[in-house]
Amino acid sequence: MPDLIHDGDSAAAVSSLRSAVMLLGRRLKHQRVDESLSPTEMSVLGTLARCGSATPGELARKEHVQPPSMTRIVALLEAKGLVRLEPHPDDRRQKRVSRTEQAEAMLAESRSKRNAWLANLAEGLDEDEWETLRAAAPVLEKLAHL
Amino acid sequence: MPDLIHDGDSAAAVSSLRSAVMLLGRRLKHQRVDESLSPTEMSVLGTLARCGSATPGELARKEHVQPPSMTRIVALLEAKGLVRLEPHPDDRRQKRVSRTEQAEAMLAESRSKRNAWLANLAEGLDEDEWETLRAAAPVLEKLAHL
DNA sequence: TATTGTTATACTCTATAACTATA
DNA sequence: TATAGTTATAGAGTATAACAATA
Numbered sequence: 001m002p003d004l005i006h007d008g009d010s011a012a013a014v015s016s017l018r019s020a021v022m023l024l025g026r027r028l029k030h031q032r033v034d035e036s037l038s039p040t041e042m043s044v045l046g047t048l049a050r051c052g053s054a055t056p057g058e059l060a061r062k063e064h065v066q067p068p069s070m071t072r073i074v075a076l077l078e079a080k081g082l083v084r085l086e087p088h089p090d091d092r093r094q095k096r097v098s099r100t101e102q103a104e105a106m107l108a109e110s111r112s113k114r115n116a117w118l119a120n121l122a123e124g125l126d127e128d129e130w131e132t133l134r135a136a137a138p139v140l141e142k143l144a145h146l
Numbered sequence: 147m148p149d150l151i152h153d154g155d156s157a158a159a160v161s162s163l164r165s166a167v168m169l170l171g172r173r174l175k176h177q178r179v180d181e182s183l184s185p186t187e188m189s190v191l192g193t194l195a196r197c198g199s200a201t202p203g204e205l206a207r208k209e210h211v212q213p214p215s216m217t218r219i220v221a222l223l224e225a226k227g228l229v230r231l232e233p234h235p236d237d238r239r240q241k242r243v244s245r246t247e248q249a250e251a252m253l254a255e256s257r258s259k260r261n262a263w264l265a266n267l268a269e270g271l272d273e274d275e276w277e278t279l280r281a282a283a284p285v286l287e288k289l290a291h292l
Numbered sequence: 293t294a295t296t297g298t299t300a301t302a303c304t305c306t307a308t309a310a311c312t313a314t315a
Numbered sequence: 316t317a318t319a320g321t322t323a324t325a326g327a328g329t330a331t332a333a334c335a336a337t338a
Binding site: 055056057067068070071072088091093094095 | 295296297298299300
């Protein structure tokens, strides 16, 4: 494995990346479409958008909450019409949780709002800076998923 | 103002940046030194590291919490030896809150732990990718502060 | 007997309303 | 009279412990 990041410049870049990502992440999180959804409820919908469907237990593990908390979250999302619960085909103890069309529309609106906010912020950069960032976007995305 | 980001490629880059920053931000947030500090307590210490010192009211506004919540947070931080409270020089209603040496050490350790985690993650990139990200770091930092 | 999910209950964090002290 | 901070109390979100149903 190449040891890319142990010179001084790279250490500074790591530190700079870390603080920028954390601050920008916090600011993005505040751009919400639906104030009535808690961060975890929102995150569960995002997870379901990636996974298609999952059991309550799987969701609890992915969101780092305990099973009883997920029971409550799923019940709230179901009451809001954002997820659907079905019996598990193989195991009658489990359930399948999947998102509704309404949830997909809300997620799309949420992404769209945050994109618009970020694009507006990026107007404060000059063309070279934006070009640099545009080149880095796919790399940052790869890094985030490593 | 130049209209940099309204072509299709840039819209894709904005979306990619947004999701990468949010995911990476969430993952970084989980890298904690002290599990006994709530996110807001941690954030208050970070704010004090930037500002030097502040009144409880200023902290409440910066952290977007109500004054009574900040009263409690400051009291908890003081009990943990992480902030110091002093009378305000000009106004006897107010107080000055500043961080202790112990808080500075904790913040340094926290930054260091997150940097190490991120640097380790970055080992999964190849040299060109890392070079791209290193060039983008200062731009991302500028963007986060706009 | 182990696992999935739920119910009952307690704790943490934050908010609102009412109060005290100072400007 | 207005402002800074605190006290008292309530609500939202999550945790642990005990339980029911199924494997």
